[in-house]
Amino acid sequence: MTKKAKYRPKPVVLDVMAYVKASMKPLAAVGSELVKLRIINHDALLALAQGRATLGDMNKLVEVGNMSEALAHQGFGKDWEPEIRAGQDALLTVARRDKWVCRSEELSAIREMVEVNDAQLDVVTIAQLEKGMAHIREVKRNKRARRIRE
DSSP, rough: OOOOOOOOOOOSSSSSSHHHHHHBBHHHHHHHHHHHHHHHHHHHHHHHHTTOOOHHHHOOOOHHHHHHHHHHTTTGGGGHHHHHOOOOOOOHHHHHHSSSSHHHHHHHHHHHHHHHHHHHHOBBBBHHHHHHHHHHHHHTTTSSSOOOOO
């Protein structure tokens, strides 16, 4: 029996200059992708507000909260950290229930968290968004994230 290697090759960027140029663009300059992302986020919020949220909708809202926290950690909307945390707490409370139905104060906290994320996405570049995703992966890898199901 052979030993399983832990080595995983890192991804290789073939055109480094194009990658750097694309990373320097603001996310708002991409346009259609940002609009699609916002539609998906707000559709998940609407499904939760109407009481017809699925697992995919809840996962999308958790991703919105994680990204908002990661971007605030980088300095984008740092003064909104209490509101982001309140939205995450409300989402965690709703996700731990048997039925995903919100109370009004929970829904308003989650809605404010999504609005903060929209404002953050207006000002970040693609590279900063990638840094945020790397931060989220690192938090999950080091088991510092809160678990929904305990």
